[in-house]
Amino acid sequence: MSKPTIIVVGNGMVGYKFCEKLVAKSSAFNIIVFGEEPRRAYDRVHLSEYFAGKSADDLSMSSASWYADHDIQLHLDDPIQEINRANKTIHSLKGITLGYDYLVLATGSSAFVPDIPGIEKEGVFVYRTIEDLELIKAYAINAKNGAVMGGGLLGLEAAKALIDLGIKQTHVIEFAPRLMPRQIDTAGSAMLQSKLSALGLNIHLNKSTACIAGDHKIEALQFNDDTLLAVDMLVISAGIRPRDELAKLAGLQVGTRGGIMVNERMQTSDDAIFAIGECALYDNMIYGLVAPGYEMAEVVVAQLIGTDKAFHSFDMSTKLKLIGVDVASFGDAFIAEPACRTIVFEDTHKGVYKRINISNDGKLLLGGILVGDADAYNILLQTVNNKIALPPNPEDMILGLRGGEQSEGAGVMSLPDDALICSCEAVSKGTICGVVNDGATSLDTIKKCTRAGTGCGGCMPMVKDLLAGTMKANGQYIKNVVCEHFDYSRQELYDLVKINKLKNYDLVLDHFGKGDGCETCKPLVASILSSLWNDLIVKQETIQDSNDRYLANIQKGGTYSVVPRIPGGEITPEKLIAIGQVAQKYGLYTKITGGQRIDLFGAHVSDLPLIWEELIDAGFESGHAYGKALRTVKSCVGSTWCRFGLHDSVSFAIEIEERYKGLRSPHKLKGGVSGCIRECAEAQSKDFGIIATEKGWNLYICGNGGSKPQHAQLLAADIDSKMLIKYLDRFLMFYIKTADPLTRTATWLNKMEGGMSYLKNVIINDSLGIAEQLEEEMQLLVDSFHCEWKEVVNNPALRSRFTHFVNAPGEKDPTVKFEGMREQVKAVW
Amino acid sequence: METIIDIEWVLACYVDDVPENGGVCMKHGHEQIAIYNFSRRGEWYATQNLCPHKQQMSLSRGMIGSAGEACEPKVACPFHKKTFSLLSGECLSGDDYKIKTYPVKVTDGMVYVGVA
Numbered sequence: 001m002s003k004p005t006i007i008v009v010g011n012g013m014v015g016y017k018f019c020e021k022l023v024a025k026s027s028a029f030n031i032i033v034f035g036e037e038p039r040r041a042y043d044r045v046h047l048s049e050y051f052a053g054k055s056a057d058d059l060s061m062s063s064a065s066w067y068a069d070h071d072i073q074l075h076l077d078d079p080i081q082e083i084n085r086a087n088k089t090i091h092s093l094k095g096i097t098l099g100y101d102y103l104v105l106a107t108g109s110s111a112f113v114p115d116i117p118g119i120e121k122e123g124v125f126v127y128r129t130i131e132d133l134e135l136i137k138a139y140a141i142n143a144k145n146g147a148v149m150g151g152g153l154l155g156l157e158a159a160k161a162l163i164d165l166g167i168k169q170t171h172v173i174e175f176a177p178r179l180m181p182r183q184i185d186t187a188g189s190a191m192l193q194s195k196l197s198a199l200g201l202n203i204h205l206n207k208s209t210a211c212i213a214g215d216h217k218i219e220a221l222q223f224n225d226d227t228l229l230a231v232d233m234l235v236i237s238a239g240i241r242p243r244d245e246l247a248k249l250a251g252l253q254v255g256t257r258g259g260i261m262v263n264e265r266m267q268t269s270d271d272a273i274f275a276i277g278e279c280a281l282y283d284n285m286i287y288g289l290v291a292p293g294y295e296m297a298e299v300v301v302a303q304l305i306g307t308d309k310a311f312h313s314f315d316m317s318t319k320l321k322l323i324g325v326d327v328a329s330f331g332d333a334f335i336a337e338p339a340c341r342t343i344v345f346e347d348t349h350k351g352v353y354k355r356i357n358i359s360n361d362g363k364l365l366l367g368g369i370l371v372g373d374a375d376a377y378n379i380l381l382q383t384v385n386n387k388i389a390l391p392p393n394p395e396d397m398i399l400g401l402r403g404g405e406q407s408e409g410a411g412v413m414s415l416p417d418d419a420l421i422c423s424c425e426a427v428s429k430g431t432i433c434g435v436v437n438d439g440a441t442s443l444d445t446i447k448k449c450t451r452a453g454t455g456c457g458g459c460m461p462m463v464k465d466l467l468a469g470t471m472k473a474n475g476q477y478i479k480n481v482v483c484e485h486f487d488y489s490r491q492e493l494y495d496l497v498k499i500n501k502l503k504n505y506d507l508v509l510d511h512f513g514k515g516d517g518c519e520t521c522k523p524l525v526a527s528i529l530s531s532l533w534n535d536l537i538v539k540q541e542t543i544q545d546s547n548d549r550y551l552a553n554i555q556k557g558g559t560y561s562v563v564p565r566i567p568g569g570e571i572t573p574e575k576l577i578a579i580g581q582v583a584q585k586y587g588l589y590t591k592i593t594g595g596q597r598i599d600l601f602g603a604h605v606s607d608l609p610l611i612w613e614e615l616i617d618a619g620f621e622s623g624h625a626y627g628k629a630l631r632t633v634k635s636c637v638g639s640t641w642c643r644f645g646l647h648d649s650v651s652f653a654i655e656i657e658e659r660y661k662g663l664r665s666p667h668k669l670k671g672g673v674s675g676c677i678r679e680c681a682e683a684q685s686k687d688f689g690i691i692a693t694e695k696g697w698n699l700y701i702c703g704n705g706g707s708k709p710q711h712a713q714l715l716a717a718d719i720d721s722k723m724l725i726k727y728l729d730r731f732l733m734f735y736i737k738t739a740d741p742l743t744r745t746a747t748w749l750n751k752m753e754g755g756m757s758y759l760k761n762v763i764i765n766d767s768l769g770i771a772e773q774l775e776e777e778m779q780l781l782v783d784s785f786h787c788e789w790k791e792v793v794n795n796p797a798l799r800s801r802f803t804h805f806v807n808a809p810g811e812k813d814p815t816v817k818f819e820g821m822r823e824q825v826k827a828v829w
Numbered sequence: 830m831e832t833i834i835d836i837e838w839v840l841a842c843y844v845d846d847v848p849e850n851g852g853v854c855m856k857h858g859h860e861q862i863a864i865y866n867f868s869r870r871g872e873w874y875a876t877q878n879l880c881p882h883k884q885q886m887s888l889s890r891g892m893i894g895s896a897g898e899a900c901e902p903k904v905a906c907p908f909h910k911k912t913f914s915l916l917s918g919e920c921l922s923g924d925d926y927k928i929k930t931y932p933v934k935v936t937d938g939m940v941y942v943g944v945a
Binding site: 055057058062063065066069443444445447448454484485506515516517518519521522523541542543545546547549550554556557558801804805806807808811813815816 | 840841842846847848849850851852853854855856861864867869870881883884885886887890891892893894895896897900902903905907908910912921922923925926927
C-alpha cells in the first residue's frame with residue numbers, strides 16, 4: 001500500500017515546523033510542500049537582523065538538503081491556485097496537479113494595508129518578506145527621512161530596520177494613543193517612548209493619516225489634524241491579514257474579518273483539511289506569534305499519527321528586545337483594580353517600568369508588564385503559569401531581593417516538573433532535568449535531546465540554571481575544569497606544566513589529560529606553554545587558534561588582517577610611507593585602530609609572508625594583534641610637545657610596550673600612558689594605565705573597555721619609573737599564572753576574593769612572598785622575546801604553510817571576493 | 830544487496846605537506862576539500878572545506894580533536910567554533926548542519942582522497 005499523501009500549502013516558519021515535527025514522529029506519510037516565496041522557510045521573527053548583517057541563509061530554518069534528506073518534495077516559488085475538494089486535488093501556478101489525502105494550510109498572513117489615498121505611490125512598502133526587505137534596502141539608499149506606519153511590535157521592528165539602513169530621521173506613526181497597544185499599558189508606553197526618543201526615533205501618537213502626498217512618489221504624509229510630515233519613504237506595518245483567499249475559493253468557512261475557521265483539532269470545515277499558524281482562526285482569534293503556531297503544528301501531527309491532542313487558547317506572553325530596549329508582557333497584563341491589585345515600579349532615570357497584577361488576596365500573580373529591564377520575565381511568567389504562591393512581599397519579584405543572596409537559579413529549581421520552560425518547542429522542566437539526570441552535562445546536549453532553546457532562545461538562562469541546579473542536586477561537583485579532556489582548572493594546569501617542565505601539547509595531554517583534545521584545551525595549553533617557555537608558537541601551529549596559527553587575524557570571507565607594531569603610536573614618515581606602499585601593492589584596506597596603529601585588511605593567506613618580508617625590511621615587528629598577548633600601550637603626546645604635559649608619556653609608553661611585547665596571557669592586554677591628569681591616552685580604561693603626576697607616576701590596573709566598561713583602580717601613587725615596572729612585572733605575571741582562560745584583568749579582579757586590597761597586598765607588600773619570583777619569571781620572558789614573523793619569513797619550511805591550496809600553492813582562494821567602498825575594498829561574502 | 834560505488838582516488842599531496850594533527854585544503858575542480866592528518870591516532874579524514882554556518886572556506890584551518898567517551902574525531906571551524914564529526918559530518922554543537930565527508934587513503938607517502 002502506498003503512503004498517504006500530505007500536501008502542505010505554505011513554507012513559512014509554521015509550515016516548516018509542521019514538517020519537522022511530523023518527520024520526527026512518523027515516516028508513514030508522503031509529504032509535499034508548496035511555497036510561494038523563492039526561498040526555503042526562514043526566521044521571520046528575526047527579520048530585522050537581515051539589515052544588521054545577517055544573510056538570507058543565516059535566517060533559513062533548515063539546511064539546503066534538509067527536505068531531500070527527509071524525503072520531502074519541496075516546490076518553491078509555486079503558490080497553490082486552487083483546491084478541488086471533491087477530487088481531493090490541488091493545482092499550482094506552474095501547472096502541477098496533485099492528489100492529497102490530507103491538506104495542511106499554512107498560508108500565513110500578509111501585511112494589512114489600510115485604504116489611504118496615495119498608498120500606491122512609489123516609496124511605500126510593506127514589511128513582511130525578505131523580498132520586501134530587499135526593496136526597502138534598495139530604496140533607502142536615496143532616502144533621508146523615513147516613516148513607519150504602526151507602533152506595534154512589527155512596526156518598531158521595521159523602525160529598527162530603517163535605522164540600521166542609515167535613514168537619518170525615522171518616524172513612527174501610531175493611530176492609538178500608545179505604542180504596542182496589545183502588549184503594554186500607557187505608563188509602559190510612555191517609558192518606552194522616552195527610551196526610543198533618546199535613541200533618535202521620532203514617535204507620533206494619536207495620528208491618523210489622511211493621505212500620502214507626492215507627485216508619483218511619496219513626499220509627505222498628510223494627517224487628519226492638518227499637519228504634514230515630509231518623508232522620502234514609508235513602511236506600512238499596521239497589522240496582519242490572514243491569507244485565507246485560497247480557503248475561501250475552495251468554499252471553506254472563514255471568519256467575517258478573515259481567517260480560516262478551525263476547531264480545537266485544527267480541522268477546517270472539511271475534515272481532510274487542516275489550517276495552522278497565522279491563517280487559522282480559532283475561537284475568533286488569530287494568533288500572530290510563532291509559539292502558538294508551533295503548538296498548532298504539533299496538534300495536527302498528533303491527529304495524523306493517531307494520538308489525541310487539542311489546541312487551547314494560548315498564552316500570548318512575550319518578551320522581546322526592541323531597538324535595544326527590553327519589553328515584556330505576561331499573563332493578564334491589563335487587568336486593573338478593583339479586579340486585582342497592582343504594584344508599579346517606575347525609574348525614569350534608568351528608563352525602567354515594571355507592573356505586576358496580583359490577586360486581591362495577595363496569593364497569586366496574574367500578569368504584568370516590564371519595560372527597560374525584563375530580566376525577571378522568565379520567573380514571573382512561571383509564577384503565573386504554575387500558580388505558584390507569591391512571597392509575603394510580592395514587590396521583591398520586581399525589585400529583587402535587596403541584600404539577599406538567593407539567585408534566580410533557586411527559583412527555577414523550585415518550579416513544578418510540568419512547568420513549561422521553552423514555549424517555542426513546548427519543553428517542560430521535567431524533560432530538561434530528565435536529560436540531565438540521564439547524563440547530559442552541557443547546554444548543547446540539552447538542546448539536541450529536547451530542542452529546548454532552539455526557537456527564540458529566550459529560555460536559555462533558565463535552561464542553564466536548571467542544568468547547574470540539577471547537577472548540584474545530584475551531587476555532581478561542578479568544577480571549573482578546562483574541558484572534557486582535562487580535569488583541572490587553568491591555574492592547576494599551569495603549575496603542573498611548569499613543575500613537570502612539559503614543552504609540548506601532546507606531552508601535556510599524555511600526562512594530565514584524556515582523549516585527543518579539542519578547540520578549547522589546545523589554545524589554552526598553547527597559551528600556558530608560551531607564558532612559561534616563550535617558544536616560537538608556530539612550531540606547534542595546529543594547537544593554536546586560527547589567528548595564532550597564521551599570525552594574523554582571520555576576517556569575514558577568510559582573508560587576514562596585518563597589524564605591525566607601532567610602539568606608543570609613534571611612527572616616522574618613512575615607516576608610514578612603507579606601510580602605504582605595502583597596502584597599495586597587495587590591495588589592502590587600511591584603517592587606524594583604537595590602539596594607535598594601522599590595520600591592513602584583506603590579505604590572502606599566501607601573501608602574508610610576502611607582506612611581512614617587506615614590513616620587516618622597513619623595520620617593523622609583529623604587533624601580536626592576533627594573539628592573546630600584549631597589544632598596545634597607547635600614549636598622549638606628553639611633555640615633549642604638550643604645554644600641559646608633566647612627563648614624557650610617549651617615551652615611557654614605548655619603553656613599556658617594548659618590555660612586554662609578545663607577552664602571552666590568558667586574554668589580550670592593553671595599556672596606556674598619559675602625561676597629565678587630562679588623561680588623553682584613556683589609560684584608566686586599560687588593563688594597566690599610567691598617569692603622570694607632579695611627583696612621578698600613578699599606576700592603575702584592571703580597567704576594561706569593551707561591552708562592560710570598567711575603570712582601572714589605583715594600585716600605587718607617585719612612584720618612580722623603576723618601581724612602576726617592578727609592580728607591573730608582578731601584576732602581569734600574577735595575572736598570567738592565576739587567571740581563568742579568556743578572562744580579562746577586570747573580570748579576574750572582580751572574581752578575586754578580597755579584591756583590590758588583596759591584590760595590593762600581593763603586589764606591593766609581597767604577602768605571598770612571591771614578588772621576587774614573579775619578577776624573575778617576567779625577566780625571562782622579556783629576555784626571550786623574538787619576532788614571530790621574522791622567524792617565519794626566514795624559515796622556508798614555516799613559510800610554505802602559508803598557502804590556501806596544498807595541491808596548488810600559487811593559487812588563491814577563488815571564493816574570496818572584494819567590492820569597492822570609499823576608494824578602498826571590502827570583502828563580499 | 831551490496832551497492833558498489835565507483836570511487837575515484839585523487840592524489841592530493843604528500844604526507845609531509847599536512848601538519849601533524851592539523852589540516853590543509855585541496856583544490857578539486859571547483860570543490861575545496863579539507864584533509865586532516867590526525868597523527869595522534871594515525872588516522873586521516875577529509876571533509877568539505879566550507880563551514881555551513883557562515884559559508885566560510887575555513888574548516889581546513891580549524892583545530893581537530895575528539896568529543897565524548899567514544900572519542901568521536903571532530904573539527905572546529907576557526908570562525909565561530911561550530912564543531913563537526915569527521916566520521917559522519919554531523920554538527921556536534923547542537924545545530925542542524927551536516928558536512929560532506931570523503932574517504933582518504935595513504936600509499937607510499939602520498940595522500941589520496943576518494944571522490945564519488
